[in-house]
Amino acid sequence: MYSYLILQNPGHNRVYYNLAAELALAELTIASERFNTECKNLSVKEIKGVRYINVQTESELSEQDIDTVSRLSFVFAIYREEERDGVSYLTPVAATNYHYIDDKISSLQKYQGKTNELFTKMMINVALLSSDFDYTDEINLLDPVAGRGTTLFEATVYGFNACGIEIEPKPVTDANLFFKKFIEAERYKHRSDKRQVYGRNKSEAIYISEFEYAKTKDLFKDEDNRKVLGLINGNSSDTDKYFKRNSFNLIVGDLPYGIAHGNTTVNRGSGTRNPSELLNSCAPAWSKVLKQGGTVVLAWNSFVASRQRLTQIFESNGFTVLNTEAYNRFEHMVDKSIKRDIIVAKKN
Ligand SMILES: C[S@@+](CC[C@H](N)C(=O)[O-])C[C@H]1O[C@@H](n2cnc3c(N)ncnc32)[C@H](O)[C@@H]1O
Numbered sequence: 302m303y304s305y306l307i308l309q310n311p312g313h314n315r316v317y318y319n320l321a322a323e324l325a326l327a328e329l330t331i332a333s334e335r336f337n338t339e340c341k342n343l344s345v346k347e348i349k350g351v352r353y354i355n356v357q358t359e360s361e362l363s364e365q366d367i368d369t370v371s372r373l374s375f376v377f378a379i380y381r382e383e384e385r386d387g388v389s390y391l392t393p394v395a396a397t398n399y400h401y402i403d404d405k406i407s408s409l410q411k412y413q414g415k416t417n418e419l420f421t422k423m424m425i426n427v428a429l430l431s432s433d434f435d436y437t438d439e440i441n442l443l444d445p446v447a448g449r450g451t452t453l454f455e456a457t458v459y460g461f462n463a464c465g466i467e468i469e470p471k472p473v474t475d476a477n478l479f480f481k482k483f484i485e486a487e488r489y490k491h492r493s494d495k496r497q498v499y500g501r502n503k504s505e506a507i508y509i510s511e512f513e514y515a516k517t518k519d520l521f522k523d524e525d526n527r528k529v530l531g532l533i534n535g536n537s538s539d540t541d542k543y544f545k546r547n548s549f550n551l552i553v554g555d556l557p558y559g560i561a562h563g564n565t566t567v568n569r570g571s572g573t574r575n576p577s578e579l580l581n582s583c584a585p586a587w588s589k590v591l592k593q594g595g596t597v598v599l600a601w602n603s604f605v606a607s608r609q610r611l612t613q614i615f616e617s618n619g620f621t622v623l624n625t626e627a628y629n630r631f632e633h634m635v636d637k638s639i640k641r642d643i644i645v646a647k648k649n
Contacts, residue, residue: 303338303361304382306346306353306391309375310419320633321419325354325375328423330627331430332373337363348389355382362394371396372436372459374423399436401460401516401528406483407451414448416555416600421451424598424643425459428551431623431645433594438550443590445537445583446554450476453530456553464509464531464549466540473534477510480530489514490521498533498543507535507543537579541586548590552597556580558639559605577606577614584618591648603632603642611644620646 307329309321322345333340339359346355354375362370370379380391407418425442434440440461444452447465449472456463467473484491491514500506511531515521533543556576580599587597597620601611612622623645632642 302341303358304384305356305358305362305370305394306348306380306382306389307356307370307373307376308351308353308378308380310377321375322352322354324420324423324631324633325373327627327630328373328375328426329354329356329370330630331427332369335369335430336366338366353380367394368397368399368436369430372399372426374419374426399460400458402454402457402484402489403487404455404458406457407454409483410449410479412449416448416451418451418455420600421553421555422455422458424553424555424600425452425455425551427643427645428553428596428598431598431647432551432596434550440551441549442551442553443540443544443549443587444554445540445552445587446556446579447476447532448472448555450480450532452553452555453532454480457528457530460528461551462529464529464533464544466533466535466537466543468534468536470534473510473532476532480512484512484514489516490518491515499535499539507533507539509533509543538582538586540583541589544590546589547592550592550595552587552591552595554599556599556601558602575605576601577610580611580614584614584620588618588620588648593648595648597646597648598643600641600643602638603640604638608642608644615644615646619649621649622646 309325326343329343340356342357344355346353370376379394379396381394383390429436436459442456442461442463444465447453447467450465453463453465481493491512493510493512495508495510497506498509509531511529513527513529515527520526535543556579557574559574559576591597615622628645632640635641
């Protein structure tokens with residue numbers, strides 16, 4: 302039996318760190334389904350006051366397994382553990398460097414209503430690991446409730462193409478400005494463009510602001526090597542009007558919480574703060590733009606909509622909601638009015 306200890310990322314948010322052990326175990330359980338070796342006894346282990354996530358395996362973790370572990374949202378350092386005479390000896394295991402863009406990108410901005418970046422990364426991992434796709438595939442991700450872009454920026458770290466839809470204009474402008482400044486400062490070769498994606502006349506025109514970028518000038522020369530980040534100021538219930546069928550491998554978003562900064566879309570269409578009403582109006586369109594074997598992962602406030610209701614909506618739109626034990630371990634209190642959970646639905 303082999304034993305690995307994973308030191309958790311201390312994160313930027315104490316509240317999040319304290320509840321993160323349970324979320325880490327759920328994320329690791331889902332990841333372990335893909336390992337080349339069988340995993341046993343996923344647990345929390347404390348050694349001299351330091352908390353680790355412990356995983357025991359039948360054989361040594363392969364390079365591919367270490368690559369998967371390295372990407373998990375809570376991972377700070379990985380060790381092989383050997384116990385001799387009741388004492389644990391830890392040998393560091395080199396994590397894979399998978400970053401296409403520096404992961405500081407999503408921690409630089411602070412604003413009200415921002416989704417925690419480690420939590421966001423976890424949702425992206427859960428989406429990918431529950432889908433029929435691999436990290437090495439060309440992945441197109443959509444955040445249909447993008448805010449100021451945390452999901453999109455986390456996706457760029459993986460080298461995924463990322464598009465967002467956000468109903469309020471200001472967060473879209475802010476996210477565009479931020480990304481432009483960031484890739485300029487990091488010296489990525491890029492070009493940006495704004496083009497119409499929908500509308501027969503000026504008054505109903507909807508635009509996408511799109512960046513194409515690559516790490517180096519040489520890579521940028523070949524269009525196939527370019528990555529894309531796009532943002533639309535529009536209504537997510539019209540997703541299928543903005544994008545072609547089967548455009549995305551993953552859809553990941555943090556729904557409005559049904560409180561303060563919820564969906565205040567009176568003049569733009571959907572007019573609801575309730576996550577289940579929003580899902581109901583968007584699921585048919587999302588199902589069209591998602592590839593078969595692709596997944597939707599949504600975070601929502603379970604005080605204002607039940608898992609059962611969201612499941613019904615997904616299932617009546619051609620999705621299967623994943624329901625094994627690990628998928629039911631994500632619910633946690635954020636504050637007095639928000640009990641956050643995530644739901645994972647796969648397109649049949
Ligand atoms: C919880 S916030 C997302 C925050 C984002 N993850 C971030 O870190 O910046 C939910 C967002 O959904 C947007 N939204 C609500 N209804 C929408 C709709 N019908 N279409 C597109 N966006 C919508 C809200 O304006 C809000 O910005």
